[in-house]
Amino acid sequence: MNGFEKRASLIKEKIKKTTLDMLRTSDPKRIRIADIAKRADVSQVTIYNYFGSKEALLQDVFKSFVDGAVRDFENYMAEKRTLKERIEYILFREKEAYRDFPPRLIKEMLIEDHELTRYIEELYKEKTIPLTVQMIQEGKDSGEISQDVSIESVLAMIRLYLSQYETILEMAEQSGDMDRFIKGMVHLFFYGVCGKS
CATH class of the missing domain: 1.10.357 (Tetracycline Repressor; domain 2)
Incomplete structure (x- = not known):
């Protein structure tokens, strides 16, 4: 795994961990990409690029x-x-x-x-x-x-x-x-x- 792939993997894991943390306290329907992005300290575009939706x-x-x-x-x-x-x-x-x-x-x-x-x-x-x-x-x-x-x-x-x-x-x-x-x-x-x- 090169440096770019390693960084991408770390960012994806950070987004997933943030989402899991949010699911512990919030209804999935109420969670917005904007909220995940803010809490994970990434852009909404980054989330859409990695996950699509x-x-x-x-x-x-x-x-x-x-x-x-x-x-x-x-x-x-x-x-x-x-x-x-x-x-x-x-x-x-x-x-x-x-x-x-x-x-x-x-x-x-x-x-x-x-x-x-x-x-x-x-x-x-x-x-x-x-x-x-x-x-x-x-x-x-x-x-x-x-x-x-x-x-x-x-x-x-x-x-x-x-x-x-x-x-x-x-x-x-x-x-x-x-x-x-x-x-x-x-x-x-x-x-x-x-x-x-």
């Missing part, structure tokens, strides 16, 4: 965020971890993701952008599901998951948790001790109400 910029920011989360998950899965540690990682990572992209914002972005929806669905099918199935199979092989429980059942349980994650996180925030609340949810996931500690 506000919609393309938002899409790029969200894709980068999701790609990074999947990469982190792949790296974490490559390390020797127990199933419980991996499930905790998924739930705690969701907590962090919730801060950057609340479920309301994700739904809004996916409803309005069919290309982004397709991208997320492909990523889910090609990367997330195979990694999760691998995790479950390794849990079965190590005896952490009962042989009586099917992979489909564990996937269904994970989906149930994640589909209600917005509600779970709201309850966790209201509890006053978010980490303790989520640890309790992990315990319930593995052992139920009366299971072993």
Whole structure:
């Protein structure tokens, strides 16, 4: 990468980081290119030259965020971890993701952008599901998951948790001790109400 390409890459990343920071506090519809440019200390023309439109910029920011989360998950899965540690990682990572992209914002972005929806669905099918199935199979092989429980059942349980994650996180925030609340949810996931500690 030559000096020009390096500078261009740094400017693009600065614009994307600024946009992500703004998405944490603002509705995407209210964010204007002029606001992003001002906060990133670049011209509006620079943003249009690199991204083409506000919609393309938002899409790029969200894709980068999701790609990074999947990469982190792949790296974490490559390390020797127990199933419980991996499930905790998924739930705690969701907590962090919730801060950057609340479920309301994700739904809004996916409803309005069919290309982004397709991208997320492909990523889910090609990367997330195979990694999760691998995790479950390794849990079965190590005896952490009962042989009586099917992979489909564990996937269904994970989906149930994640589909209600917005509600779970709201309850966790209201509890006053978010980490303790989520640890309790992990315990319930593995052992139920009366299971072993």
